[in-house]
Amino acid sequence: MADELWREEREFWLTGVAEATRKLDEACLMAFAPTGILTRRRVVESLSSTPRWQEITMTDRASIETDELCVLAYRVTARRAAAETYRALCTTTWIRRDGDWRIVQHQQTPV
Template identity: 35%
Template sequence: MDDDRLWGFEQSLWIEGPDNYREKVDPEVVMVLPRPPFAFHGEEAIAAVAETPVWDRAELTERTVSRPQEGLIVIGYHVRAERGGGPGYEAWCTSTIRRLEHEVWRVVQHQQTLALDRGA
């Protein structure tokens, strides 16, 4: 997966709905989210993100990509997401994406750490 497609794939998980999660997130995914119970696995993880309202806009910056082996991609980034003029959301994130077959990729790990005020 080239970088443009990779970042489009990841951004879609922020701005598209639950059907997109179910298509792109592996059933054995492990997620760490900034809310109890914090560590989620499998369907519980997919349900946790599917219950979150879709963001209107998500800007992924400070991007980094590692390809430690064929068919495995690890990314890190900062996200700033906004929805309907309400308070935004900022976090530092990682995702690990693996290839199942030609052009079929799934998220197997995702983590979000709330961003602290950079001026502090």
């Protein structure tokens, strides 16, 4: 299961807004410094107004999982066109709802 979710996590960073939005649970919360805590609605708004990432590398990967929940933790290096390289420590919590995996929590701490 974790391998599948690592692929989903990567796609969340790189795919278009519609595909990324599809992965978000209705109860999703995200935390970004210095932006703050975002509800699903604000995350979708942010995705729509920000260029998507072109390239990412996830290292120092760790995960814990149950039948209905999986937490991914990792260090990311990400790049967008005409922008500085972004580096952060991240966690994402995926929850199984009606057989589909959805992001219920995501957090980034820039390093």
